Amino acid sequence: MRLEGPSATIREAVSDEYVDIVVAVTELGSPTVLLFLLATLYWLVDRPRTLLVVSYALAGLTVLITVKAVLGMPRPPESLFLIELDGDEYGFPSGHTFAAVVVYGGLLRAFDRTRSLPAVVGVSGIITLVALSRVVLGLHYLGDVVAGALFGVLALVIFGRLVRGEPRRGFAIAVICSVPALLVTGVTSYTLLGIGGGAGGMFAARYVDRLPALRNRLEGAVLFVFGCTFVLITEVAIDAIPAAGGGVLEAGGGFLEFATLTLMGTLYGLQVAGIILVPAAIGRLEWPFASPTNWNGA
Template sequence: MSDHGLITGSTLPLPEWLVAVAAVLTQLGDAWFLYLGLGLLYWLGDRRLAANPRRVGATLIAVGLGALAITVGLKSLFAFGRPPGAGEAVAPLWLPAVAADAYASAATGDGFSFPSGHAIGATMVYGGLATFLDVWDRRTRLRVASVVIGVVALTRVVLGVHYVVDVVVGVAVGVGGLHLFQRVARSGFRPHPDRAFFLAAGLGLVATAVAAVGGHGAEVLEGSIALGGGLGGYLVWRLRGTETAPVGRLDTVVGLGVIAVVFGSAYGVASLGLPYVFGVVPDTTPFRLLAVLPLSFVGVAVIVAWPTLVSKVRETRTREEAASEAEAVADLITEAESVGVDDEDEDAA
């Protein structure tokens, strides 16, 4: 069943500039943008945003993983096709040639259609920000979140990659998913990241199983990202929690580089396969899973542990600098004493 919706942008005479704007704004609900923003919030957020920014940031990362798991599970369950032409996009003539590929990637969609993953992710993440942050007042936060969610949902229809029903149901599912995380991961005003990560891992396991039963290999790997990431975040938080030490600019750049390598490898294995083994290991979904699962585990574990790692490195540097200074002072004292002894010998002579 593919014709399950009401209307898409591809059936309407929309101007090119509007479609181009939609291609840009839809990135607000794209996975890379959401997870990058949540990671930076966890590392750089301060008490102007929340009473305990690290605890809130970690919980929201888990919410993002949960959104991925819910999306994968439901898409695998229904397996509805996308609207005709969803996988094709013609860049406007006025767009520079160097941006044509980026436009095509942003303006197209692949995989299953129902419900919209962008709508689910945007609703759970931006709704989570409105729920867990303390900046502004709650009503203002909810209004801003609603506008962003509405914009993301509208762009999916304008781009012609989703039917209206896809995004409507996606928003509804996102509201339900966020409510589930609130019930499980929050006691009063205090969020519990370990509970949120455990819930995300459980949802990821269910999504992976549903995709496997349906024979959807790509969705199996996507579900395993939520499973592995949830387990990685849960384990690190349970063992170490996190440091309150700030993460500096250089630390952030280095951390983003590490995360890019880890998740880039996971994405490469999931989408391109295992070419680096050159036939030693069969390039099948189970073997890809053996790579994607630990990579996603490590990726989220590093994100959660990064403030602790940065703090430990600083402590080590401080001790080394203190030891170096102490050694330098000791050398100066020894040298001064040696000079004093030589002077006394000259006087005696």
């Protein structure tokens, strides 16, 4: 089922001298890159449509970690790893491939580009490259990434029907789906992201329609820089928490451990809410030398 033979063929087809390129490709499906991509599109292109995909990604994460833990299928042997593992111990289905389908496929659907052949080919190409990169790096078998892609498509279909174009529904689903994730995996950084990020998204999404539109390119540039700085600061703060490495709150854990994980969940909530609401702060600035006709975004 995991196609170990074809996986070996794919690994052997790529020389070790191309590892850096493969790593760069696999990053296209990483949480950090997807976070900045969605944040940028939200700030500068289209807020409601991008926010919808953000809610899909967060809800999908909570479902994925539950499925992976329930199945409990390990990754390939560490001897095959070409890079250090930065993630959970389970390999089926592939999280990077799943995330690539949900985010890039979600954007394709949200922006009504499913009938555009160049857009479909481009998105399919990115997803395929991300999937194959996971196999080449030895972190997954071919069956893992195929399952990740199929699971991602299924998640998009289900989320589309449940959310019905309302991001707050998607964030609510993320919080709800965090409950079984908690029961299966315990309190981890991923479950805290689902709870905290989902709650922060539910709170902030109600104000999206009231946020001021971008007035010019200068404001867009300032928003991008200010927003990225905010995301980086919150990422550093979260990473500085010892439990950010995937620590679990054990039964009978002390107060300090509980407080630490509560802080992490709060930071996730602030991060998501901050990304959504940062245009409100930038919109208060005055631009005496910038023409409001210079910006074409929404």
